[in-house]
Amino acid sequence: MATGTLHIDLNALVENWRALDRQSATATGAVVKADGYGLGAGRVARALADAGVRTFFVAVAEEAAAIRASLGPDPVIYVFSGHMEGDAQALSDLGAVPLLNSPEQVARHRTHLPDHPFGLQIDTGMNRLGIEAYDWSPEMSQDAALVMSHLACADEPGHQGNQDQLRAFLDMTAGILAPRSLAATGGILLGPEYHFDMTRPGIGLYGGLPFSGAKQVARLDLPVVQTRRVKAGEAVGYGHAFIAESDRVIATVSAGYADGLIRAMSGKASLFAGDTPCPLAGRVSMDLLTVDVTHLDEVPEHLSILGPHQSVDQLANAASTIGYEILTSLGQRYKRSYS
Numbered sequence: 199m200a201t202g203t204l205h206i207d208l209n210a211l212v213e214n215w216r217a218l219d220r221q222s223a224t225a226t227g228a229v230v231k232a233d234g235y236g237l238g239a240g241r242v243a244r245a246l247a248d249a250g251v252r253t254f255f256v257a258v259a260e261e262a263a264a265i266r267a268s269l270g271p272d273p274v275i276y277v278f279s280g281h282m283e284g285d286a287q288a289l290s291d292l293g294a295v296p297l298l299n300s301p302e303q304v305a306r307h308r309t310h311l312p313d314h315p316f317g318l319q320i321d322t323g324m325n326r327l328g329i330e331a332y333d334w335s336p337e338m339s340q341d342a343a344l345v346m347s348h349l350a351c352a353d354e355p356g357h358q359g360n361q362d363q364l365r366a367f368l369d370m371t372a373g374i375l376a377p378r379s380l381a382a383t384g385g386i387l388l389g390p391e392y393h394f395d396m397t398r399p400g401i402g403l404y405g406g407l408p409f410s411g412a413k414q415v416a417r418l419d420l421p422v423v424q425t426r427r428v429k430a431g432e433a434v435g436y437g438h439a440f441i442a443e444s445d446r447v448i449a450t451v452s453a454g455y456a457d458g459l460i461r462a463m464s465g466k467a468s469l470f471a472g473d474t475p476c477p478l479a480g481r482v483s484m485d486l487l488t489v490d491v492t493h494l495d496e497v498p499e500h501l502s503i504l505g506p507h508q509s510v511d512q513l514a515n516a517a518s519t520i521g522y523e524i525l526t527s528l529g530q531r532y533k534r535s536y537s
Contacts, residue, residue, distance in 0.1 A: 229400030352384025435480030458527030
């Protein structure tokens with residue numbers, strides 16, 4: 199088979215949720231947007247629901263479909279983008295709860311779905327989504343299922359922005375009766391004062407920072423298509439970006455930037471043969487990687503680019519990006535294996 203295998207450890211995923219739930223001073227939901235951070239929203243949600251999760255968060259209304267198909271009508275599904283134009287039918291059919299982000303969305307929801315539940319997202323300093331302080335009044339929260347905001351700097355515990363946003367959230371929600379939520383993964387780790395009535399871990403469930411204690415959820419094994427001997431002075435790949443300084447053995451591996459292994463990791467990342475690192479040689483191309491395996495006694499059928507020796511964040515560091523991008527970019531050509 200010429201496609202890689204993405205192994206997804208649902209038991210590790212559940213253990214990560216349980217660990218964050220233990221650190222939460224209150225109820226703990228789960229963020230399953232972007233197709234469960236690229237790992238399959240239906241399967242991820244099913245495993246989390248079996249572990250006790252009853253509240254899920256997605257980015258857009260359409261993403262709720264996979265959760266409903268997997269779990270049925272009972273779980274609560276919140277939609278971060280709120281009630282967009284044309285969303286009314288999907289929100290109604292899927293029983294999804296929009297987190298309204300502006301006075302315009304509040305008006306739209308009241309007009310098109312007056313009896314449908316809603317939540318509210320308020321802006322406490324990130325300036326991305328949410329009702330601004332000058333548009334906000336606590337009376338807007340009457341009948342709201344949840345009032346939330348999002349921290350911009352939670353992965354930097356000492357950042358002043360965290361305290362500033364906490365104060366803004368407390369000021370804006372003072373005296374309201376609706377449940378409140380401020381903390382995602384990083385916010386959970388900041389401590390109980392950020393937890394309020396519900397936390398909503400995302401990246402930490404999937405093995406990513408800032409949850410340094412997370413178990414690894416994704417392993418990616420890539421098949422070796424061909425090996426060749428390259429003489430000193432010969433070039434490998436596009437642009438002749440790799441020139442062999444001595445005789446080398448190069449393995450060509452089936453995966454590339456079309457599979458989420460971004461071009462920025464060219465010449466920087468490594469794959470692994472068991473415990474042994476094997477550096478990329480030359481540029482990442484659309485469908486193929488070239489890897490220096492000269493030091494191996496025997497070239498295996500597969501090399502691993504995610505696994506026990508390289509997390510999504512370590513791979514991301516090689517590409518000067520973040521684990522979120524690596525994880526959510528993993529393409530659809532991989533065979534997916536769940537355990």
